[in-house]
Amino acid sequence: MIKVLRFAMTCTLAAFVATMAVSAFNPTPDFTKGDPEKGKVVFQRIGNCVNCHGWAGDGKAGRNPLSHAxxxxxxxxxxxxxGLYDVIRCGIPGSQMPYHDQVSYKDGRCFGLTMKDFALGAEPVRGKTMREAQMVDLIAYIEKYMIGHGAPxxxxxxxxxxxxxEKPCADVKGK
Ligand code: HEC
Structure with missing residues (x-):
């Protein structure tokens, strides 16, 4: 009995420490550490940003047909x-833009709001959970390859x- 109890306590403690580790939150990370090439993988596969924003980030080009918005x-x-960091971690409440920091809206770190502040069904949309370093890489990618680049x-x-x-780029051939 004691053994079971002790095991349960160890698990609780481990879970608590794990939670502490993931919720370590830096409101202003060092953006110079971002690696745009790693960020590309986040855009394509980890964050699924491409589903809604398209490969070029323009909101249309070659959008995945499965995309919801x-x-x-x-x-x-x-x-x-x-600004990008805040949008990625907090999303844009009232729109389809999801938040990617799993602790957002559990405490007041995003706009001072928690889930309880939203009407039922109007809560912010949750996206894939990302680590701070992944967001910083993603931002480096967006800044290097998207912002200010004009039409794709x-x-x-x-x-x-x-x-x-060949196939996905057919619509921008000659551009
Ligand atoms: C489910 C669809 C969806 C996904 C997935 C998504 N977004 Fe969005 N995003 C939107 C929509 C819709 C808006 C516009 C919201 C509004 O302002 O009404 C938006 C807005 C933004 C903006 C704000 C642009 C500006 O200047 O106002 C940025 C930046 C952004 N998204 C980046 C990302 C990144 C990076 C990812 C991946 C981690 C991502 N989005 C994933 C739908 C999505």
Whole structure:
């Protein structure tokens, strides 16, 4: 009995320590540490940003047909690194833009709001959970390849898709 109890306590403690580790939260990370190439993987596969924003981040180009919403044109965003970070971790309540820090809206770290502040069914949408470093890499990617780049062109598309560019880049051929 005691053994079981002790085991249960160890588990609780381990879970608590794990929670503490993931919720370690830095409101202003060092954005110079971001690796744009790692960030590309976050955009494509970990965060699924591509589903709503398209490969080019313009909210349309070659959007995944499974996507549920049309995202904003990130290429025209006026947000700086901090602004992007806040949007990625907190989402945009009242829209389809999901939040990616699993602790958002559990305490007041996003806009001073918690889930209880939203009407039933109007709560912020939860996206894939990301670590701070992944968000910082993602921001480096967005800043290097999207913001201020104008309309997407073929060269960029080939860079994005590599060897499998033929089909997804057909609509920007000659651009
Ligand atoms: C389910 C669809 C969806 C997914 C997935 C999604 N977004 Fe969005 N995103 C949106 C929509 C819709 C908006 C516009 C919200 C509004 O302002 O009404 C938006 C807005 C944004 C903006 C704000 C642009 C600006 O300047 O106002 C940024 C930045 C952004 N998304 C980045 C991302 C990134 C990075 C990811 C991946 C981690 C991502 N989004 C995943 C739908 C999505």
């Amino acid at each position: 049309i995202g904003a044109n990130i290429r025209e965003s006026k947000l700086d690194a901090q 062109n073929y060269e960029e598309c080939v860079l994005y898709f590599g060897a499998s560019a």
